[in-house]
Amino acid sequence: xxxxIGVPGxxxxxxxxxxxxxPSKLPEIGRAFGNTLREFKNSAKDLMSEEQEKVxxxxxx
Numbered sequence: 001x002x003x004x005i006g007v008p009g010x011x012x013x014x015x016x017x018x019x020x021x022x023p024s025k026l027p028e029i030g031r032a033f034g035n036t037l038r039e040f041k042n043s044a045k046d047l048m049s050e051e052q053e054k055v056x057x058x059x060x061x
Contacts, residue, residue, distance in 0.1 A: 005013070021029055 017026060017029070
């Protein structure tokens with residue numbers, strides 16, 4: 001979904017964020033979003049590695 005936004009869509013989102021949250025809150029919101037995204041990626045990576053270990057264990061028996 002986010003892959004199809006393009007540059008005009010990103011600019012529009014940035015303008016909307018500036019209007020809604022104001023320039024003083026934007027860095028704080030960006031950091032929170034970045035931290036949330038990083039946690040999600042790490043959790044997904046951990047889950048995938050656990051599933052791969054289960055598959056490897058099943059095939060080695």
